Amino acid sequence: MSAPFDRPLTADATDGLGRDAVPLASGAVSPQAGDDERVVESALRPHSLADFIGQPKVARQLDLVLEGAKRRGRPPDHVLLSGPPGLGKTSLALIIGSELGTSVKITSGPAIERSGDLAAMLSNLGPGDVLFIDEIHRIARPAEELLYMAMEDFRVDVVVGKGPGATAIPLEINPFTLVGATTRAGLLTGPLRDRFGFVGQMEFYEVAELQQVLARSAALLGVELTDEGSAEIAGRSRGTPRIANRLLRRVRDFAEVRADGRVTREVARAALALYDVDELGLDRLDRAVLEALVVRFGGGPVGVATLAVAVGEEPHTVEEVCEPFLVRAGLLARTPRGRVATEAAWRHLDVPLPRGGVPLLGGGTAVPGGTGGAPPSPGASSETLFDA
Ligand SMILES: Nc1ncnc2c1ncn2[C@@H]1O[C@H](COP(=O)(O)OP(=O)(O)O)[C@@H](O)[C@H]1O
Numbered sequence: 214m215s216a217p218f219d220r221p222l223t224a225d226a227t228d229g230l231g232r233d234a235v236p237l238a239s240g241a242v243s244p245q246a247g248d249d250e251r252v253v254e255s256a257l258r259p260h261s262l263a264d265f266i267g268q269p270k271v272a273r274q275l276d277l278v279l280e281g282a283k284r285r286g287r288p289p290d291h292v293l294l295s296g297p298p299g300l301g302k303t304s305l306a307l308i309i310g311s312e313l314g315t316s317v318k319i320t321s322g323p324a325i326e327r328s329g330d331l332a333a334m335l336s337n338l339g340p341g342d343v344l345f346i347d348e349i350h351r352i353a354r355p356a357e358e359l360l361y362m363a364m365e366d367f368r369v370d371v372v373v374g375k376g377p378g379a380t381a382i383p384l385e386i387n388p389f390t391l392v393g394a395t396t397r398a399g400l401l402t403g404p405l406r407d408r409f410g411f412v413g414q415m416e417f418y419e420v421a422e423l424q425q426v427l428a429r430s431a432a433l434l435g436v437e438l439t440d441e442g443s444a445e446i447a448g449r450s451r452g453t454p455r456i457a458n459r460l461l462r463r464v465r466d467f468a469e470v471r472a473d474g475r476v477t478r479e480v481a482r483a484a485l486a487l488y489d490v491d492e493l494g495l496d497r498l499d500r501a502v503l504e505a506l507v508v509r510f511g512g513g514p515v516g517v518a519t520l521a522v523a524v525g526e527e528p529h530t531v532e533e534v535c536e537p538f539l540v541r542a543g544l545l546a547r548t549p550r551g552r553v554a555t556e557a558a559w560r561h562l563d564v565p566l567p568r569g570g571v572p573l574l575g576g577g578t579a580v581p582g583g584t585g586g587a588p589p590s591p592g593a594s595s596e597t598l599f600d601a
């Protein structure tokens with residue numbers, strides 16, 4: 214078997230941003246899974262649709278797709294799951310396999326280096342199997358073209374020989390379901406996207422949904438978690454189950470060492486303060502960026518490179534690690550002239566609003582309380598997290 218087959222069944226193949234993990238000032242609220250985290254994650258993964266919390270639209274639609282396929286006795290349409298890291302794409306892919314009672318073969322776009330690897334993988338699929346390709350937008354072009362025919366006709370062309378004498382031999386493969394996951398649906402080519410019969414767009418979770426995730430995880434981990442404790446953690450988890458679960462584990466450690474093991478509101482607060490995760494889920498670096506913008510640069514506009522120097526970080530770290538969430542939380546805006554803090558940023562940092570008002574997103578200033586510097590609605594304009 215080729216190398217991509219050898220991946221463990223539960224591992225996320227990449228960091229989700231499509232490259233090696235970015236070094237973080239504090240990993241507590243990174244949406245990517247760390248290496249040692251993957252084992253814990255697999256223990257916390259839901260195994261059926263009934264167990265899968267939130268994402269009501271995707272879950273209901275998927276339920277119908279799977280139910281219909283089961284009744285017809287044929288594999289369902291190919292499924293594309295898109296959305297930011299940590300929202301449950303890999304979990305859903307595995308659930309599709311278990312709901313269908315078939316096995317799931319796992320690989321990822323970057324792991325498929327040659328189209329021959331993919332051809333071997335496809336011809337090894339049993340009838341009705343699920344092939345999960347994580348980070349599918351990173352698949353190499355020749356492999357992608359091979360995938361088109363496989364998805365449409367359950368056939369692959371195997372090229373025998375080299376140069377002018379090479380011939381393509383068509384090879385039948387078993388009907389299968391491709392499940393693709395991507396954090397960057399916008400990077401998918403049209404022809405590939407068109408071959409998915411079902412596209413599920415994953416959304417960030419509500420606090421109440423994250424509380425359900427936390428309650429479930431706490432039960433699995435044997436942690437006693439009060440409602441208030443879980444509200445405290447959920448509110449700081451950036452709408453992301455992976456972060457909620459990670460914060461729960463850190464708070465549990467604190468509870469066991471410094472308290473009686475129960476995760477109450479006070480314990481959660483003290484633990485999260487120790488780990489530098491604030492009420493909105495900002496970590497130390499996020500706050501440093503925001504503080505530099507508000508205090509040193511009077512709210513901006515300021516270029517990202519200057520901002521990065523001010524906090525002693527690489528510009529790409531500021532841009533790709535901190536900014537997406539600051540934008541989504543309505544604290545920072547990206548404008549053609551540079552980064553600008555919104556009025557909410559001053560309030561969050563508890564810094565008095567400037568006399569002349571907050572710099573307007575399009576230039577000029579707005580008086581405090583006016584509408585000019587109003588934060589964009591959460592989720593409206595995050596560029597890195599939702600570039601679908
Ligand atoms: N809907 C959900 N219900 C319960 N737990 C979830 C849910 N979505 C994600 N999780 C948890 O978050 C972790 C990360 O989810 P994962 O499927 O790996 O996300 P993605 O593949 O989108 O990055 C999983 O281990 C699981 O414990």
Ligand SMILES: [Mg+2]
Pocket residue numbers: 225226302303304347394
């Ligand atoms: Mg994943």
